[in-house]
Ligand SMILES: O=C(O)CCC(=O)C(=O)O
């Protein structure tokens with residue numbers, strides 16, 4: 001053996017060591033009962049939803065999308081991959097825009113043409129299945145999402161649309177989806193603006209290694225200001241859809257409670273699919289959504305929960321999570337909690353444990369801090385207070401980043417008793433106490 005070869009431990013031994021450590025963490029730690037579907041987890045989800053996503057129409061669907069044929073005023077208008085531009089233009093009318101309660105024409109504000117959804121026909125609209133799933137996991141987790149065509153918009157050279165927010169067409173209409181057809185143009189960037197941050201989006205198709213166009217799509221909340229910069233050459237054609245998101249999970253069994261499947265698997269898989277969405281734009285939280293979270297935490301403290309904790313939206317691999325390494329909406333919330341001056345906040349890695357029997361009836365879910373540093377159970381020097389039992393809760397938003405670390409399915413009768421199924425996950429937690 002050469003002197004420079006480092007000793008390599010067999011992976012079974014590493015696993016045995018690590019899994020023993022995991023058991024220890026859970027056995028020694030203070031259990032925090034987990035809360036799902038709580039008011040706080042819902043407010044955290046609202047705060048950290050991605051307000052807009054830009055994505056290519058995904059590979060397997062892209063070919064289908066390109067070949068998807070449609071008609072304009074009853075006449076074949078080609079496919080998304082090869083639209084009949086002349087026919088589309090012939091069947092379109094100039095677009096008005098809403099000013100107050102009126103629809104007006106003002107080419108200085110908006111110059112474009114359109115065909116309303118009622119005049120568009122699809123033989124087989126295959127694009128939407130995949131796009132709908134992306135929109136759902138990125139923007140409306142756990143909600144019933146429907147995508148409805150609103151219109152086809154056409155911008156010729158000089159065409160543009162100044163800053164505006166889309167008017168909503170129903171109570172459930174919460175976002176707009178745009179899918180650009182395969183035409184070529186110059187200029188015509190879509191610019192999105194939230195909280196004073198502007199993001200430019202070029203919806204021109206990208207091309208794969210075989211030279212085939214990959215259609216581009218973008219979805220954004222209806223309260224996102226946006227504009228279309230002037231097109232300088234070519235023709236830009238975009239399908240515009242209304243995204244309707246219901247308040248409720250479409251079917252709890254279907255969505256969050258697959259029978260026999262751990263609840264948190266769904267959270268984990270939603271997190272993975274969100275990570276797969278390419279070109280995710282920055283996550284920007286809205287002030288009101290952050291304030292709502294703070295109000296709920298304050299109420300929980302007042303109602304007697306001493307320590308309110310929750311899973312964070314991003315995954316932190318470090319042994320010690322610090323305020324400096326926080327990302328996206330986790331940073332926004334941490335800073336807002338700190339700025340309020342009301343709270344003591346600490347950040348810790350956590351192990352989440354879910355156990356259930358064969359029928360899934362005995363469900364126990366606890367979160368444990370996984371950094372070996374236990375909280376002092378009372379900070380007060382008053383001995384009477386020291387005895388007080390600390391009340392704790394750990395909330396799991398649907399958008400939390402958790403990683404599965406071990407799973408043991410239900411084991412039927414080994415000896416006297418059956419062993420419950422047990423699943424463990426790892427994540428980052430924010431722990432908040434009142435000052
Ligand atoms: O075509 C686009 O990129 C957006 C058009 C738009 O904002 C609208 O018609 O409301």
Ligand SMILES: [Fe+2]
Pocket residue numbers: 164165166226
């Ligand atoms: Fe718009």
